[in-house]
Structure formats: C-alpha cells, structure tokens
Amino acid sequence: xxxxxxxxxxxxxxxxxxxxxxxxxxxxxxxxxxxxxxxxxxxxxxxxxxxxxxxxxxxxxxxxxxxxxxxxxxxxxxxxxxxxxxxxxxxxxxxxxxxxxxxxxxxxxxxxxxxxxxxxxxxxxxxxxxxxxxxxxxxxxxxxxxxxxxxxxxxxxxxxxxxxxxxxxxxxxxxxxxxxxxxxxxxxxxxxxxxxxxxxxxxxxxxxxxxxxxxxxxxxxxxxxxxxxxxxxxxxxxxxxxxxxxxxxxxxxxxxx
Numbered sequence: 686x687x688x689x690x691x692x693x694x695x696x697x698x699x700x701x702x703x704x705x706x707x708x709x710x711x712x713x714x715x716x717x718x719x720x721x722x723x724x725x726x727x728x729x730x731x732x733x734x735x736x737x738x739x740x741x742x743x744x745x746x747x748x749x750x751x752x753x754x755x756x757x758x759x760x761x762x763x764x765x766x767x768x769x770x771x772x773x774x775x776x777x778x779x780x781x782x783x784x785x786x787x788x789x790x791x792x793x794x795x796x797x798x799x800x801x802x803x804x805x806x807x808x809x810x811x812x813x814x815x816x817x818x819x820x821x822x823x824x825x826x827x828x829x830x831x832x833x834x835x836x837x838x839x840x841x842x843x844x845x846x847x848x849x850x851x852x853x854x855x856x857x858x859x860x861x862x863x864x865x866x867x868x869x870x871x872x873x874x875x876x877x878x879x880x881x882x883x884x885x886x887x888x889x890x891x892x893x894x895x896x897x898x899x900x901x902x903x904x905x906x907x908x909x910x911x912x913x914x915x916x917x918x919x920x921x922x923x924x925x926x927x928x929x930x931x932x933x934x935x936x937x938x939x940x941x942x
Contacts, residue, residue, distance in 0.1 A: 715754070722757045725750035749827050756830040760820070769824075772817040783932040784811070791815050794927050795822045801898040801924035805905045806931025812901035813868060815931075819899055820866050828897075831862040836873040843878050860889035863896060870902035871909065880913050891919040898923065905930065 715721045715732055728734055728748035735745050760766055774792065779785040787804070794802045802819060804812050820830050838859075845852040859865060865886075871879060890896045900920065902909070906928055910917030921928065 719758050719761075720751070720754040722761070723750050723754050752827045752829045753824055756824045756828070759831050760824075768813065768817045769821045772814040773821060774818045777811070777814055777818060781932060787811065787815055787929055787931065790927055790929055791819050795819060795826075799894055799897065800927060801900065801920065802927040802929075803900045803902070803906060803920055803924040804929045804931055805902050807903060810931035812931050816866055816868065816899050816901045820864070823864055823897075828864050829862055830864040830866065831858055833859055833865060833867045835867055835869050835871065839879060839882055842882060846878075856886065859886050861893075861896070864899070865890065865896070866899040866901075868901050870900050871904055871912075872902070875912055880916060883916050884913070887916060887919050891923060894923075900924075 715730060720732070721730065724730065725748060728750060732748055732751050732754070733745045734748050735743055737743055760769060774788065777784070777788050777791075779788045791802070794800065802816070804815065806812050820832070824830050842852065842856055845855055867886075871883065887898070890898050904912075906917060906921060906924075909920065
C-alpha cells in the first residue's frame with residue numbers, strides 16, 4: 686500500500702482509537718513516541734492494520750502489538766526493564782515444596798482470564814521475582830501492564846491531593862489499566878492518607894472484574910485485614926486461590942544474589 690494511504694489510515698485510526706484515555710495510535714512515528722520496541726510483521730511497525738473495502742475506502746484498526754508496545758514503554762520508564770530479563774518463570778528456582786507452590790500458582794494465574802494475585806513475605810523471599818515474571822508472561826500475551834512502586838508513586842499522588850485535576854490525571858491509569866502490578870504494597874507506612882489511597886485504587890479495580898491486579902507486600906493479608914477490613918477484604922475476595930506467602934528464607938542471602 687502507498688505510504689500516503691497508510692498515513693491517511695493512521696489519521697483515521699487516530700480519531701477512532703481509544704485506550705482508557707491514555708494512548709491511541711500516535712500522530713507521530715512510533716520511534717518518536719518511544720513505541721518502537723516491538724518488531725511486528727503484522728502491521729510492519731506502523732501500529733495499525735489497514736484494509737481496503739470494496740468501495741475503495743480505507744479502514745484502520747489498532748494492531749494487537751500496540752498493547753505490548755505501551756506495556757514495554759511503561760516498564761522501561763518504571764525501571765523494571767532489567768528485572769523483566771532477570772526474573773522469569775523459567776529461572777525461578779522451585780527447589781522446595783513452598784517455592785513449587787508459588788511457581789504453580791503464578792503459572793495458573795497467567796492462564797486464568799480474571800482475578801488478582803497477592804503474595805506476602807520478607808524482603809529477598811522472591812516476591813518481586815515471581816510478580817515480575819507474571820507481568821512478563823502477560824505482556825507476551827499482549828496484555829497492557831503497568832508497574833506501581835507503592836512507596837514512590839504514592840508520595841507523588843498524596844502531594845497532588847489539593848490539585849484535583851492533576852490528581853485525577855495521575856491516579857486514573859492505576860485505576861483503569863488492564864493489569865496493575867503494585868510492588869511493596871503499604872511499605873513505608875500506612876497513614877490514613879495511605880489507606881484512603883489504597884482503597885480508592887483497589888476499590889475502582891474491584892468494581893471492574895475485568896481488571897487484574899498483582900500485589901506484593903511485606904505485610905500478610907491477615908495484617909492488612911486488621912489494618913483496614915475494606916482494603917483487605919477486597920484483596921481477599923478478588924485473589925481467592927492466589928493468596929500466597931513467600932518462603933520465609935532470604936533467597937538473596939542464601940544464594941549471594
């Protein structure tokens with residue numbers, strides 16, 4: 686197809702595409718948008734599939750690769766890129782019954798089409814490894830994934846509470862992205878502001894059963910329930926079957942990693 690036709694089709698798709706108010710097919714080349722991170726033979730790296738109807742009109746639909754492009758960009762921006770290479774299902778060492786249980790649950794979670802995943806445990810017990818591996822697997826399935834480092838991202842959100850418009854703009858992706866990974870949930874303190882923020886994000890995701898949430902925390906679900914029943918109850922209900930305690934040993938210290 687002629688380059689002019691592709692450009693025109695991209696403009697049409699730009700007007701039609703919507704992605705939770707976050708991103709649609711870019712007006713500028715994928716490279717300029719930081720989305721040139723996937724080599725897709727289906728769309729030839731244009732971001733859309735263009736077809737021509739019998740009457741000669743062009744129709745453009747967003748290529749499935751765009752979800753993965755967006756996820757990879759977000760992961761890169763979050764600082765989790767290197768972790769995705771290091772932490773995979775394949776190199777998660779399941780050398781004990783407890784670790785085998787964690788790996789099996791992670792694999793089953795990726796096969797399911799709904800639900801949340803919650804894992805608690807001490808630092809170094811493998812929580813980040815298995816949660817990152819889940820994110821990588823879901824991204825390979827073209828799922829749109831966003832990473833949230835609780836302690837860092839909540840500092841920014843709490844600082845914006847007096848700016849309603851900016852606050853809503855910042856928190857919306859956490860509430861609406863198809864897959865959200867919250868790392869170190871409630872680490873660094875759990876003030877009333879932290880609990881309100883946790884409830885706002887998790888309640889929004891709880892109310893939409895299509896949204897998937899992955900949570901790692903040094904606090905057990907029992908402790909979270911004691912801290913706030915509304916927050917803990919929502920996690921428990923959505924993560925039934927996927928509530929895990931990481932092995933108590935410090936894997937990093939044991940293996941010098």
